[in-house]
Amino acid sequence: MLLSQIAENFSLELVGEDKEIRALNSLQEAKGDELSFLQNRKYLNALKNTKAGAVIAQQEFVKYLPEDVSALVSDEPYVVLARISKLFAKEPMQKEGKKPVIGANCQIAQGAYIGFDSVIGDNVTIMSGAVIGDNVKIGDNTLIYPNVTIYRDCVIGSNCIIHAGTVIGSDGYGFATTKDGRHIKIYQNGNVIIEDDVEIGANCAIDRAVFGSTIIKKGTKLDNLIQIGHNCIIGENVLMAGQAGIAGSTEIGRNVVIGGQAATAGHLKIGDFAVIAARGGVTKTIEGKKVYSGFPLMEHKQWLKLQGILARLLKRS
Amino acid sequence: MLLSQIAENFSLELVGEDKEIRALNSLQEAKGDELSFLQNRKYLNALKNTKAGAVIAQQEFVKYLPEDVSALVSDEPYVVLARISKLFAKEPMQKEGKKPVIGANCQIAQGAYIGFDSVIGDNVTIMSGAVIGDNVKIGDNTLIYPNVTIYRDCVIGSNCIIHAGTVIGSDGYGFATTKDGRHIKIYQNGNVIIEDDVEIGANCAIDRAVFGSTIIKKGTKLDNLIQIGHNCIIGENVLMAGQAGIAGSTEIGRNVVIGGQAATAGHLKIGDFAVIAARGGVTKTIEGKKVYSGFPLMEHKQWLKLQGILARLLKRS
Amino acid sequence: MLLSQIAENFSLELVGEDKEIRALNSLQEAKGDELSFLQNRKYLNALKNTKAGAVIAQQEFVKYLPEDVSALVSDEPYVVLARISKLFAKEPMQKEGKKPVIGANCQIAQGAYIGFDSVIGDNVTIMSGAVIGDNVKIGDNTLIYPNVTIYRDCVIGSNCIIHAGTVIGSDGYGFATTKDGRHIKIYQNGNVIIEDDVEIGANCAIDRAVFGSTIIKKGTKLDNLIQIGHNCIIGENVLMAGQAGIAGSTEIGRNVVIGGQAATAGHLKIGDFAVIAARGGVTKTIEGKKVYSGFPLMEHKQWLKLQGILARLLKRS
Numbered sequence: 001m002l003l004s005q006i007a008e009n010f011s012l013e014l015v016g017e018d019k020e021i022r023a024l025n026s027l028q029e030a031k032g033d034e035l036s037f038l039q040n041r042k043y044l045n046a047l048k049n050t051k052a053g054a055v056i057a058q059q060e061f062v063k064y065l066p067e068d069v070s071a072l073v074s075d076e077p078y079v080v081l082a083r084i085s086k087l088f089a090k091e092p093m094q095k096e097g098k099k100p101v102i103g104a105n106c107q108i109a110q111g112a113y114i115g116f117d118s119v120i121g122d123n124v125t126i127m128s129g130a131v132i133g134d135n136v137k138i139g140d141n142t143l144i145y146p147n148v149t150i151y152r153d154c155v156i157g158s159n160c161i162i163h164a165g166t167v168i169g170s171d172g173y174g175f176a177t178t179k180d181g182r183h184i185k186i187y188q189n190g191n192v193i194i195e196d197d198v199e200i201g202a203n204c205a206i207d208r209a210v211f212g213s214t215i216i217k218k219g220t221k222l223d224n225l226i227q228i229g230h231n232c233i234i235g236e237n238v239l240m241a242g243q244a245g246i247a248g249s250t251e252i253g254r255n256v257v258i259g260g261q262a263a264t265a266g267h268l269k270i271g272d273f274a275v276i277a278a279r280g281g282v283t284k285t286i287e288g289k290k291v292y293s294g295f296p297l298m299e300h301k302q303w304l305k306l307q308g309i310l311a312r313l314l315k316r317s
Numbered sequence: 318m319l320l321s322q323i324a325e326n327f328s329l330e331l332v333g334e335d336k337e338i339r340a341l342n343s344l345q346e347a348k349g350d351e352l353s354f355l356q357n358r359k360y361l362n363a364l365k366n367t368k369a370g371a372v373i374a375q376q377e378f379v380k381y382l383p384e385d386v387s388a389l390v391s392d393e394p395y396v397v398l399a400r401i402s403k404l405f406a407k408e409p410m411q412k413e414g415k416k417p418v419i420g421a422n423c424q425i426a427q428g429a430y431i432g433f434d435s436v437i438g439d440n441v442t443i444m445s446g447a448v449i450g451d452n453v454k455i456g457d458n459t460l461i462y463p464n465v466t467i468y469r470d471c472v473i474g475s476n477c478i479i480h481a482g483t484v485i486g487s488d489g490y491g492f493a494t495t496k497d498g499r500h501i502k503i504y505q506n507g508n509v510i511i512e513d514d515v516e517i518g519a520n521c522a523i524d525r526a527v528f529g530s531t532i533i534k535k536g537t538k539l540d541n542l543i544q545i546g547h548n549c550i551i552g553e554n555v556l557m558a559g560q561a562g563i564a565g566s567t568e569i570g571r572n573v574v575i576g577g578q579a580a581t582a583g584h585l586k587i588g589d590f591a592v593i594a595a596r597g598g599v600t601k602t603i604e605g606k607k608v609y610s611g612f613p614l615m616e617h618k619q620w621l622k623l624q625g626i627l628a629r630l631l632k633r634s
Numbered sequence: 635m636l637l638s639q640i641a642e643n644f645s646l647e648l649v650g651e652d653k654e655i656r657a658l659n660s661l662q663e664a665k666g667d668e669l670s671f672l673q674n675r676k677y678l679n680a681l682k683n684t685k686a687g688a689v690i691a692q693q694e695f696v697k698y699l700p701e702d703v704s705a706l707v708s709d710e711p712y713v714v715l716a717r718i719s720k721l722f723a724k725e726p727m728q729k730e731g732k733k734p735v736i737g738a739n740c741q742i743a744q745g746a747y748i749g750f751d752s753v754i755g756d757n758v759t760i761m762s763g764a765v766i767g768d769n770v771k772i773g774d775n776t777l778i779y780p781n782v783t784i785y786r787d788c789v790i791g792s793n794c795i796i797h798a799g800t801v802i803g804s805d806g807y808g809f810a811t812t813k814d815g816r817h818i819k820i821y822q823n824g825n826v827i828i829e830d831d832v833e834i835g836a837n838c839a840i841d842r843a844v845f846g847s848t849i850i851k852k853g854t855k856l857d858n859l860i861q862i863g864h865n866c867i868i869g870e871n872v873l874m875a876g877q878a879g880i881a882g883s884t885e886i887g888r889n890v891v892i893g894g895q896a897a898t899a900g901h902l903k904i905g906d907f908a909v910i911a912a913r914g915g916v917t918k919t920i921e922g923k924k925v926y927s928g929f930p931l932m933e934h935k936q937w938l939k940l941q942g943i944l945a946r947l948l949k950r951s
Contacts, residue, residue, distance in 0.1 A: 040421075092460055093424055093444055094621035107727055111747045111765070113428050113445035113463070127727055128747035128765045129781065131445045131463035131481075143726055145804070146747070146765035146783040147446065149463040149481035149519075161819075164765075164783035164801040165837065169482040170462070173540040173558065181554050181572045183538050185516065199819065202783075202801035202839035203482065203859075204560075205519035205541035221817050223807040224839035224861045225879075227541045227559040233563075237815050241807065242839075242861040243879045243897070245542075245560045245577055255815045260879055261897050263560070263578050265595065278899065278914055279929060281596055295596055296624055302631060307930055309630050313943050314936060315558070323800040356859055393831045404763050409777055410741055413751055423735035429760035430745045430780070448745070448780035448798075464763065466798035466836075484798040484836035484899070490857040490875065498871050498889045500855050502795075502833065520799065522858035542837075544858045544876040560896055562859075562877045577723075580877070581914065598913055613941055619948060626947050 003035070003054050007072055014072030015062055019053050021082055024081065024088055024189065025211045027052065033071075037081040042203035056080050082176035089153065089187035094134045103140065112144075121158065133169070139196060151208060156194035157218070165203040169191050172207040172214075172230020172248060184209060188230060195219075201226065201242070217254075229266060241278065253288055277303075318404060320352070320371050324389055327397055328403075332379055333387030340397065341405055341506065342528045344369060352389075352397040352571050377472060390535070399493035399501035406504035407469065409611050411451045420457065429461075440473060456513060474513035474535070482520040489524040489531075489547020489565060503527060505547060512536075518543065518559070525586050534571075546583060558595065570605055592617075637669070637688050640718055641706055645859065649696055650704030653687050658715065658823065659724055659845045661686060669706075671715040690714050716818035716877055723784065723821035728768045737774065746778075756790060767803070773830060776879035784930075785842060791830035792851070798836040802826050806841040806848075806864020806882060820844060822864060829853075835860065835876070863900060912938075 001021050001061070007014040022033045027043055030036040030052030038047050038055040047055060047064055054070035056077040065071055074080040087166050097116025102108065107125045114120065117132035122140045126132065129147040139158030144150075148162050151169025162168070169192045175183035191211025194216045200206070201224035208214060209231045221235040226240055229248035232238075241256040247266035252258075256270050259278030264270065271288025281295030293303040318338050324331040339350045344360055347353040347369030354373040355364050364372060364381055371387035373394040382388055387596050391397040414433025419425065424442040431437065432451035439457045443449065446464040453467050456475030461467075468486025479485070486509045492500035507526025511533045517523070518541035525531060526548045533545070536554040543557055546565035550556075557575040564583035569575075573587055576595030581587065588605025598612030610620040637655050641648040645917040661677055664670040664686030670682050671690040681689060681698055682803035690711040699705055722910045731750025734740065741759040748754065749768035756774045760766065763781040770784050773792030778784075782796050785803025796802070803826045808815035824843025828850045835842070835858035842848060843865045850862070853871040860874055863882035868874075874892040881900035886892075890904050893912030898904065905922025915929030927937040 075368065079409070091464070092442055093426060095424070100335065107729070109727060109747070111428065113426070125726055129446050129763050129783070133463075145726070145785075146767075147464050147482070147763065147781050147799070148539070149446070149800075151462075161805075163804040163839075164785070165464070165482055165520065165781070165799055165839070167464075167541075170519040170541065171478075171516075173518065173538070174555070175538055182536055183554060200840075201804075201807065202804035203520050203542075203799065203837050205480075205482070205520075207541070219816055221807070221809055221819075224801075224804065224841070224857060225542060225837075237817060239809070239817065242863070242881070243560065243877065247559070247577060248671065261578070261895070263595070263887060278897070305634060306340075306627060306631050309634055311942060314932075314940050315374045317939065317943055344658055409759055409779070410743060412741070423872075428745065430743070438793055446763050446781065464781050464799070466763070468779075468798070482837065484783070484858075487797040487836040487858065488795075488833075488836065490855070492873070493694050499853055500871060500873065502855075510765075520859075522797075522799070524836075524858070542859060546876070560877065564876070564894060578895070580912070621949065622950050623944060626951055 001069055001087060003072070006035070006087070009087075010072075010074075010083060012080065013054075013073040015073060016054070016065075016068075019070065021053060023211070024085055025052065027055070028051075031213060035084070037077045039078045039081075049090055056084070064086060076176075076178070078176040079178055079184055082174075082186045085187035085189065086185070088189055090189070092152070094152075097134060100132075101306040103310070109146075115152065127164075145202075151192075153191040155191065155193045157194055159196055159197045162194075163200060163202040163204075163224070166200050166206075168200075168206045169206070169208040170205055172210050174210050174230065174248075190214070190230070192216075198222075204228070207248070223260070232299065235272065238283065254289075275300075320387055321388070323352070323401055323404070327389075327391075327400060329373075329397065330390040332386065332390060333371070333382075333385075336387060337451070338370060340404055340528070344372070344530060347440070352401070354394045356395045356398075393493075393495070395493040396495055396501055399491075399503045402504035403508065405506055409469070409507070411469075413453060415531040417449075426463075437546065444481075457580075462519075468509075471507040471525065472508065472510045474511055474515060476514045477511055478516040479511075480517060480519040480521075483517050483523070485511065485517075485523045487502070488521055491527050491528050491547065491565075499604065505620070507531070507548070508535075515539075523544070524565070540577070552589065573605075594620075635721060636778070637704055637706070640669070640721070640801060642707075644706075644714055644717060646690075646714065649705065649707060650688070650702075652698075653704065655691070657689060657845070657869075658719055659686065663846060669718070671711045673712045673715075681891055690718070708746075710810075711812040713812055713818055716808075716820045719821035719823065720819070722823055726786070728786075734766075736818065743780075749786065759796075779796070779836075781878040785826075787825040788842070789825065789827045791828055791832060793816070793831045794828055795833040796828075797834060797836040797858070800834050801838070802834075802840045803842040806844050807883075808844055808864065824848070825864070826850075829870075832856075838862070839884070857894070869906065890922075909934075 004018045022184040025034040027046035027050045036052040056072045100114040102123035109128040111128035112126045114132045117135040127146040133152035138156045142160040145164040154169040171188040174186035195218040204226045206228040207230040217236040224243040227245040231249040233251045235254035241260035245263040249267045253272035257275045262280040264282040269285045275291040277293035291300040293300040321335040328427045342351040344363035344367040353369040385513040417431040417435040420439035426445040427447035429443045434452040450469035455473045459477040462481040471486040488505040491503035512535040521543045523545045524547040534553040541561040544562040548566040550568045552571035558577035562580040570589035574592045577599040581599040586602045592608040594610035608617040610617040638652040640726040651726045651945040659668040659685045660703045661680035667834040670686040687851045714942040734748040734752040737756035746760045747761035761780040767786035776794040779798040788803040805822040808820035816843040829852040836861045850868045851870040857876040861879040865883040867885045869888035875894035879897040883901045886904035891909045896914040903919045909925040911927035925934040927934040
């Protein structure tokens with residue numbers, strides 16, 4: 001789509017040359033045929049170094065753009081991004097495409113659904129009620145239990161087990177709010193990549209990325225009813241117990257252990273081999289190889305000490 | 318059904334005239350052909366002013382009923398209500414009815430199910446494994462992802478998006494407990510109404526009302542794995558993050574923001590534009606336009622102060 | 635399978651006589667044709683008294699085995715158990731078997747799936763998208779809502795109601811970790827037994843036992859989005875509110891009440907008639923007939939007192 005068309009559709013001023021735009025992306029990741037946005041002054045450095053074809057930005061920031069990067073000028077770049085994102089969204093369900101390719105020795109139950117353009121490896125079992133969207137790839141020996149939903153464009157590795165009712169690739173939770181308080185959907189045009197040897201419990205929800213991929217790395221095992229937000233990167237061999245929740249864009253290192261009902265805020269990092277006890281609430285980036293508890297989070301031994309102090313206060317009163 | 322028949326079935330004394338009863342309802346909402354109940358002395362005022370056709374009540378409260386309101390006398394009105402509620406429950410799945418009416422340009426995937434008497438608007442997409450019960454209405458342009466379940470009699474607006482695995486209209490959690498500790502189901506004969514422009518994430522559970530409707534108003538956006546209890550009213554343009562839970566009969570004002578894993582008790586109100594931080598636990602009615610945290614809930618700045626006090630206690634020890 | 639074959643497959647030393655092994659089981663429950671393991675020195679007493687046919691154990695513990703119990707010697711008994719468990723896992727979906735037996739007056743919706751060797755009682759309703767695995771038993775008058783998944787070998791009683799999206803019999807969360815940090819799946823070869831008159835809300839996850847059964851007893855009512863871990867025993871007439879989570883092998887007594895988002899650790903007991911308030915976090919075995927709150931858990935009146943102390947600290951500061 002031409003940048004000039006987008007400008008016209010949304011009544012935006014176009015600064016710089018017109019060009020073909022094929023997708024949206026972040027300032028850091030965008031290429032020359034992609035459109036990005038500056039939502040917040042703290043990303044100004046990323047703006048100055050972006051390789052995007054064009055950027056949606058407020059007037060005052062246009063001057064910081066690299067020479068060959070065009071601008072769409074708006075007072076509300078995030079709201080405009082949201083509105084534009086719909087133009088680049090794929091249809092939830094293709095009306096046509098290639099019949100799926102199914103490998104050798106697969107067991108596809110009656111009542112399973114596989115969309116167009118999907119590729120299923122060898123020895124895969126897909127049970128009844130599982131719905132595999134369009135353009136999904138599933139590796140060898142993977143087992144998909146009943147009523148699992150895998151949204152379009154997602155990639156599942158080999159030797160994975162996905163338990164019943166789990167949803168992979170649902171839209172990340174992203175909205176831009178207008179001045180009068182309405183929330184405009186930011187279409188989530190990325191996907192989810194699940195690497196090999198991953199097991200995911202029942203009724204989990206793993207959201208697709210807004211751009212790029214939400215990734216669950218090799219050997220990680222999730223329990224039931226877990227939420228993984230959009231654009232998270234979950235390291236190798238992570239263990240995560242039931243009802244834990246990871247907010248968007250958080251990165252978890254390898255062999256991290258996360259207890260039941262624990263949760264993290266978004267956009268933070270958890271170091272390799274960290275342990276978060278049950279109910280721990282992570283609100284900041286934390287180092288690896290330590291044990292943490294509580295909300296606000298602290299080192300577990302501090303948390304135990306705090307509970308001792310509170311117990312003494314109680315006794316004394 | 319005649320009141321006298323109900324009285325006979327459950328061996329209850331009928332005081333006042335016999336009449337036809339068509340449904341159960343609360344003291345405040347019941348009309349002349351509906352049966353209500355007094356569960357608790359604190360609703361005595363509602364009893365005195367009820368327009369119900371009849372009320373199940375203990376002997377001592379019968380004298381407070383308006384003149385033309387009949388009574389079914391019972392020592393255990395709530396248990397009796399539960400037993401009677403079954404008589405008014407609709408069958409979970411109709412054996413017959415009209416074929417559903419499907420609007421123009423709909424995409425109904427193979428493996429989607431639509432019950433009798435349902436009406437689907439124009440440009441609606443219903444993906445595989447989605448189950449739309451009997452007598453459901455869905456507005457134009459709405460998108461229903463795979464393996465969503467919408468129970469009978471629910472109403473979904475236009476331009477809504479319901480993500481995979483979400484359940485709309487499951488029974489509210491209501492039981493009356495007998496003296497020997499058994500829990501008798503109160504059949505949930507209401508429905509759920511989702512207004513226009515609502516998006517609901519994956520694997521949520523929105524319960525139907527016991528009487529009347531659970532309502533999610535226009536423009537509200539829910540993340541994944543959220544529970545909304547029966548008879549809740551969620552205002553316009555509310556945002557609710559993953560794994561939040563709202564207990565029955567709670568009313569949430571417009572543009573309220575509720576963080577991840579936050580929760581509320583039942584039967585309370587949250588004022589317009591209130592913000593509940595992640596993990597906040599609301600146990601009382603709260604004013605709007607303020608930011609709250611913690612459990613027990615307090616204003617967020619108080620909560621920060623409390624964390625400072627605890628940190629100092631820890632340091633000093 | 636012969637013990638000698640297992641020994642050869644995994645390069646383990648076999649001490650004692652060879653014998654046919656038909657299943658894995660715990661030291662306490664194993665019979666003469668079952669293989670068990672010693673994971674931890676604290677179970678040494680169980681080892682000394684086991685009736686298992688053979689036990690996987692470290693060299694130093696072999697001498698404590700009863701005379702007729704054979705040993706498979708390993709430095710990493712738990713990892714070896716995990717690897718062996720795969721040999722005894724049943725196929726997730728049988729390729730053949732007897733057509734299911736369906737009782738009188740059942741309503742089986744179009745799009746419901748029932749596996750081989752299953753037996754469905756009279757007057758059962760199974761709605762569209764529900765998937766009943768192989769060799770499942772369902773009692774009379776039970777109602778299975780859409781998109782429920784019941785894994786193979788599970789048993790559901792009479793007069794039960796299972797709401798949409800709920801998963802019964804998914805694998806318990808059990809892994810043995812190798813020295814280099816990879817998690818080896820312990821195949822969960824047990825099942826789930828749901829007794830009569832149980833109601834389970836929407837999008838719950840009830841895991842199957844590793845050996846034996848996860849049990850939910852008569853008359854218990856679960857709300858939505860609840861997790862029950864493997865090998866739990868939930869007593870009669872228990873009430874459990876939304877988003878509660880019970881970790882593996884915990885036993886809950888009769889008529890216990892568990893509030894919303896409350897949780898328990900694994901391997902503990904909750905006494906009859908105990909009440910756990912919303913968000914309570916149970917980390918130790920607790921007596922019945924008391925009310926508890928908080929995390930760490932304490933008696934509710936203590937918790938109220940503690941909140942008073944904290945409120946005064948806040949005020950004074």
